[in-house]
Amino acid sequence: MYYATLNQKQGELRALKKLLEFGTDVKNFIPIMIVNDYTQEVLDVIRKSYTNYMLLDVRNLNxxxxxxxxxxxxxxxxxxxxxxxPIEYLLENPSQDHKNHIRISKSDVNPFFCQWIKKNINSIPNTVILDFEFIDSSEDLLISKLLPIIELLNGRNIVVMSGAVPQSLPVSADEDYELNRFERKLFDKVKNISPTDSKLFFGDYSSVSPILATGGMAIVQIKYTLEEKYWFVRNGQRRGNYDFVKVCQQIANLDSFDEDYCWGDKYIKSVVEENTNKGNPSVWTSIGVNRHIAFCLNEC
Structure with missing residues (x-):
């Protein structure tokens, strides 16, 4: 099973919609949508993009x-x-009915919290999202901090969630960049040192940063997921005579490229064949997220 934490934004919603339209096998996929509102209208908008089972992350709601x-x-x-x-909700509302899923973030974990878990283990739902949030390495120290929680939760489904994509890159807007998929490396390390009967599942923030951006100039780019790394294929800021075709051509030239792999790859191929700029930053985000989800599902 693969879990992806996504934001309630057009690019990520479109990526989900295209999974279903393309026919990607999603039986082993559970998206987690961070919601900032709690109306029926919001639920209807989400459902228009994805009709299958989904978790709503309410970390931003009171x-x-x-x-x-x-x-x-x-x-x-x-x-x-x-x-x-969020685990805080369980702490503040101990008399609430049993819940199915909770999220424990790295900032929640301290000696007091570990003691609380021990005393209230029967109140913990069967599925726990253990969220390492943003990581910039395989985080050995953080793993050692959270391992006691994993041991206490043994027997439950534990989703090891993290995101390695930074908010901004340390290179110019027209320079390509490669980044290790630290999320997968972290998951493998956690799995190797956890009790052998632990039920661990992989999760990440797709190809989007867990750290929300606050404005800034749009970059002509695709964040393309490969087995060991993210490949940021870039062509400067989106202004004037920008060249998105060149971005797509670089990706389509990969030996492993297959337009039938997912909607994102099919879109890339269409840009190359038509030799014309298509889409906008939201669509380009959709391409990367769609490709990433399809790739992770193939790893399940």
Whole structure:
């Protein structure tokens, strides 16, 4: 099973929609959508893009908002959604009914928290998202900090979540860049040192940074996922006579490139064949996210 944490943005929603339209096998996929609102309209917008089962990450909502969302999810038309609760909600509302999924972030973990887990282990849901959040290496020290939690949660489904894509790159906008897929390396390390009967699943923030960007000039680029790395293929800022065709040509020239692999690759091939700039930064994000999800599903 593969879990991807996504933002409620057009680019990521489109990437999900194209998974289904293209016919990608998603039986081993559970998307986690970070929601910033709790209305039926928001749920309807999400459902237009993805009709399969999905978790709603409510880290940005307060307790009253979450209760409103819980009521909405009781409606028959919302049964494909479930809530991913932050562990803080469980701490603040110990009398609440049993939940199915919780998220524990690296900032939650301290000696007091470990003691609380020991005393309240029966209140912990069967599925726990252990979120390392942004990482810039395979994080040995962080693993050692969180390993006691994994040992305490043994027997439950544990999703090892992390994101290695930075908010910005240390190169100019027209320079390509390669970045190790530290998320996969971290998962492998955690798996190797965890109890042998641990139920561990891989999760990441797709090809989008866990650190939300706040403005900035759009870059002509595709974040393209390969087995060991992310390949940022770039062609400067999106202004004037920018060249998105060149970006797509570089990717299509890969020996492993296959236009039938996913919608993202098919779109790249269409740009090359038509020899014309297509899309916008939101669409280009969709290409990368769609490719990434398809690639991770193929690794399952």
């Amino acid at each position: 307790s009253e908002d979450i209760e409103t969302l819980e009521d909405l999810l009781e409606q028959p038309n919302n049964l494909n959604f479930d809530i991913l609760y």
